[in-house]
Amino acid sequence: ELKVEQNPLFLSMQEGKNYTIYCNYSTTSDRLYWYRQDPGKSLESLFVLLSNGAVKQEGRLMASLDTKARLSTLHITAAVHDLSATYFCAVEKATSGSRLTFGEGTQLTVNP
């Protein structure tokens, strides 16, 4: 059974600081996704990582994938209050109609 673990689960940081969220998964996967969720809202796709060594950046967020270590990271640079949200990683195995298996989520609060 595929397991996906995120840490930390809760992160409170100051504006302007950097931090990294980690996503570990238990078996080989084909794709890894990062989503953002605001309270009571749906899932907003941030990144799709397809291969070992993949790195994608959008604004203050950068995601990377190491398939050998079964690890993805979401790095936050110079955090701003607007980044406060819950961030989920999700892993997919490429079978027909394959499901996403989500991590528990990291609740990020950026304080002024």
Added chain:
Amino acid sequence: EPEVTQTPSHQVTQMGQEVILRCVPISNHLYFYWYRQILGQKVEFLVSFYNNEISEKSEIFDDQFSVERPDGSNFTLKIRSTKLEDSAMYFCASRPTDSGEQYFGPGTRLTVT
């Protein structure tokens, strides 16, 4: 930009009642999914659907649940006899191919009293 839509946004029902949650996937998408998220918890897969049949389901998706694509646009999730523990946000998702990205709808919040 095309998007997945879901109705209703919030449904309140009594325990034991049947509910139908509705989704309209993006029009050229072929793969459809239901996920749920109990308040404060992670998102859990329920079922995937392709070519008018279930392709995969989780252990959560028991005999009380069913899915249907009654016409060319709607994709529904039915819960026959709701329980308190069915209270959650239910997300529909669709994708164009089995290798494309999944696009999530806004969700339906189901409250069972």
